[in-house]
Amino acid sequence: xxxxxxxxxxxxxxxxxxxxxxxxxxxxxxxxxxxxxxxxxxxxxxxxxxxxxxxxxxxxxxxxxxxxxxxxxxxxxxxxxxxxxxxxxxxxxxxxxxxxxxxxxxxxxxxxxxxxxxxxxxxxxxxxxxxxxxxxxxxxxxxxxxxxxxxxxxxxxxxxxxxxxxxxxxxxxxxxxxxxxxxxxxxxxxxxxxxxxxxxxxxxxxxxxxxxxxxxxxxxxxxxxxxxxxxxxx
Amino acid sequence: xxxxxxxxxxxxxxxxxxxxxxxxxxxxxxxxxxxxxxxxxxxxxxxxxxxxxxxxxxxxxxxxxxxxxxxxxxxxxxxxxxxxxxxxxxxxxxxxxxxxxxxxxxxxxxxxxxxxxxxxxxxxxxxxxxxxxxxxxxxxxxxxxxxxxxxxxxxxxxxxxxxxxxxxxxxxxxxxxxxxxxxxxxxxxxxxxxxxxxxxxxxxxxxxxxxxxxxxxxxxx
Numbered sequence: 001x002x003x004x005x006x007x008x009x010x011x012x013x014x015x016x017x018x019x020x021x022x023x024x025x026x027x028x029x030x031x032x033x034x035x036x037x038x039x040x041x042x043x044x045x046x047x048x049x050x051x052x053x054x055x056x057x058x059x060x061x062x063x064x065x066x067x068x069x070x071x072x073x074x075x076x077x078x079x080x081x082x083x084x085x086x087x088x089x090x091x092x093x094x095x096x097x098x099x100x101x102x103x104x105x106x107x108x109x110x111x112x113x114x115x116x117x118x119x120x121x122x123x124x125x126x127x128x129x130x131x132x133x134x135x136x137x138x139x140x141x142x143x144x145x146x147x148x149x150x151x152x153x154x155x156x157x158x159x160x161x162x163x164x165x166x167x168x169x170x171x172x173x174x175x176x177x178x179x180x181x182x183x184x185x186x187x188x189x190x191x192x193x194x195x196x197x198x199x200x201x202x203x204x205x206x207x208x209x210x211x212x213x214x215x216x217x218x219x220x221x222x223x224x225x226x227x228x229x230x231x232x233x234x
Numbered sequence: 235x236x237x238x239x240x241x242x243x244x245x246x247x248x249x250x251x252x253x254x255x256x257x258x259x260x261x262x263x264x265x266x267x268x269x270x271x272x273x274x275x276x277x278x279x280x281x282x283x284x285x286x287x288x289x290x291x292x293x294x295x296x297x298x299x300x301x302x303x304x305x306x307x308x309x310x311x312x313x314x315x316x317x318x319x320x321x322x323x324x325x326x327x328x329x330x331x332x333x334x335x336x337x338x339x340x341x342x343x344x345x346x347x348x349x350x351x352x353x354x355x356x357x358x359x360x361x362x363x364x365x366x367x368x369x370x371x372x373x374x375x376x377x378x379x380x381x382x383x384x385x386x387x388x389x390x391x392x393x394x395x396x397x398x399x400x401x402x403x404x405x406x407x408x409x410x411x412x413x414x415x416x417x418x419x420x421x422x423x424x425x426x427x428x429x430x431x432x433x434x435x436x437x438x439x440x441x442x443x444x445x446x447x448x449x450x451x452x453x454x455x
Contacts, residue, residue: 008427011423011426011427011430012408012423012426015401015408015426017407017408017423042434043430043434046430046433046434047402047430049379049383050387050403050433051405053380053383054380055280055284056283056284058279058280058283058300059293059297061297062279062283062297062300062301063279065297065301066275066279066300066301066304067275069301069305069308070271070272070274070275070304070308071271073271073305073308073309074266074271077264077266077308078266
């Protein structure tokens with residue numbers, strides 16, 4: 001048996017990890033080979049030195065961290081599957097929401113400050129007392145300010161007027177649609193001398209519709225908003 | 235030839251699987267017993283730390299690995315079937331985590347450059363308090379020897395280092411090492427042999443005196 005073959009088994013020989021027959025084979029060789037014996041001694045010394053290396057003490061901080069870890073894991077295990085799942089979901093949602101929490105809070109606060117600064121500058125124009133219309137915070141009906149200086153000759157007629165934000169009549173029509181062309185022209189002439197207060201929303205004038213009833217008797221005109229429930233005489 | 239070399243018995247047989255004690259401990263862990271967690275930590279935290287430290291040569295990396303190992307042990311103890319011993323199972327996790335840590339080191343921290351030198355580790359009370367047993371010379375000689383072995387061990391190839399560490403420092407049998415590293419017994423034997431050879435060579439290089447001055451032959455001009 002060559003020294004080379006034996007030297008491949010020397011490490012296991014030193015570790016007592018050879019089978020009986022292998023061990024005997026190596027032992028027989030070592031009894032006659034000084035070089036391999038010296039090599040075996042070196043390996044054994046090396047092994048002893050390595051085994052004699054002192055154990056490094058674990059840092060006390062690490063020991064505490066392991067205790068904390070163990071207690072967390074024990075608590076987690078005793079929670080049950082549902083509680084564990086809800087906790088992990090809550091944690092996930094928290095982690096998702098955390099980055100947008102500050103921008104969101106900042107945005108809401110800024111909006112509130114801005115709104116509170118702008119509120120005093122908002123003005124709501126009150127409805128004209130002369131129109132005798134009920135006061136509304138959000139919406140006021142259009143009213144007639146001046147009636148035509150002359151009477152309209154004919155039967156009682158109801159006309160639907162469209163009034164723009166400047167109080168000007170932009171269109172008129174007869175809801176019944178039974179009037180002749182001549183009568184519509186006469187009504188148009190009468191309306192030229194009328195003036196209107198436009199409807200308002202939040203104090204701002206806007207385009208709306210007003211129903212006006214022309215009566216021959218007494219030469220007076222009834223102005224009625226485009227709602228059947230609300231009407232006023234002028 | 236003295237009797238100490240040849241007077242050897244064959245190695246104790248490796249434990250084929252978990253002992254009853256291991257299985258009781260695992261069952262108690264699965265039930266969330268506080269005492270079981272304490273027992274597991276007191277049995278394994280120091281050996282696992284030592285193994286990680288010898289594999290990585292860095293105390294903070296070793297501490298990270300130990301935490302990861304116990305986290306995995308606590309989380310996966312329900313999957314432990316007792317086919318191997320608890321010790322080899324935990325050591326296998328430790329070796330794998332050390333591999334991951336080393337891989338991470340080579341990817342990231344190798345490029346880091348510290349601004350200050352690492353402070354020396356504070357000496358323990360045992361080192362500070364006077365001890366009558368070894369003489370100062372023996373102490374210094376012993377420390378020097380330990381340093382040499384540690385430096386040589388840190389220098390050799392990690393593949394060979396892990397088998398030497400598992401064999402000589404963690405005191406595992408060849409069969410247990412094969413189980414931890416998922417290798418054949420022949421490969422384990424071969425790696426231990428090559429690891430020790432590399433360690434011997436490294437030590438020989440370090441102990442060889444370096445000549446202060448070399449005479450180089452020079453031809454006359």
